[in-house]
Amino acid sequence: MLGRARIGLVVGDRELVGHVWLKWLKDNGLNFVMRLPKHHLLTDAHGHRHAIADLGLAEGEHRRFAQRQVDGVWGQVWVKALAGGEFLFLFGTSGLQQISQRYAKRWTIEQCFQNLKSRGFNLENSHLACHHKLRKLLALVSLAYAFCLAVGHAADRRQPIARKQQGYRATSLSRHGLDIVRQLTRPTTGAQTTANQLAERLLDWIIRQVSHYKIPVKIIG
Known part of the structure; x- marks a missing residue:
């Protein structure tokens, strides 16, 4: 549906595994x-198979393997030992030196899903059963999320969000933007701050675009 030329990298979690899927990606020239x-085993060039738990990695230690076979497909492996006997076990074709950094980009997707399902957007609270209405709802919620994320980015550039001891932001960018938009929609709120003024200008721009392109808007009570 997207077209091969538009796909730079396919990133997935532990549910998206198996010989058929991985082989299809590789046969179609899609980096992943x-x-x-x-529990998935590694097979080396000599046909020896071993589990990643047998690598003897200490917590926080990682290892790379340039060519290993997993689920009948050859690729690159990056393994890191985590707390509690868990592992970050990555398999792909996107370049051994960058494989962990590229997988880390998936976290922004995970955050997006978590925010859409709850955390103010509450997509999971919908009881819609109609496929077409669900598509419209998902599109609207996605636009709202993108808008709040843009507002949060702009506000963070002007006044950085406070950081926790671990270095993470105390509030996510999307939540920060959502809080600003909520504040703006309150009847007694004025747009005194730069961030509020920026959000109002962005809202005005969206309204002008709707009017200019005569985008049909249907209000449903």
């Missing part, structure tokens, strides 16, 4: 990075 469950 997948996290695999720890």
Whole structure:
């Protein structure tokens, strides 16, 4: 549906595994990075098979393998030992030195899904059963999320969000933007701050675009 030329990298979690899927990606020339469950075995060029738990990695230690076979497909492996006997077990074709950094980009997708399902957008609370209405709802919620994320980015550039001891932001960018938009929609709120003024200008721009392109808007009570 997207077209091969538009796909730079396919990133997936432990649910997206198996010989058929991985072989299809490789046969179609699509670079991928997948996290695999720890029970999947590695096979070297001599046909020897071993589990990642047998590598003897200490917590926080990682190893790379340029060519290993997993689920009947040859690729690159990056393994890191985590706390509690868990592992970050990555398998892919996107370049051994960058495989972990590229997989890390998936976290922004995970955050997006978590925010859409709850955390203010509450997509999972819908009881719609109609496929077409669900598509419209998902599109609207996605636009709202993108808008709040853009507002959060702009506000963070002007006044950085406070950081926790671990270095993470105390509030996510999307949540920060959502809080600003909520504040703007309150009847007694004025747009005194730069971030509020920026959000109002962005809202005005969207309204002008709707009017200019005569986008049909249907209000449903």
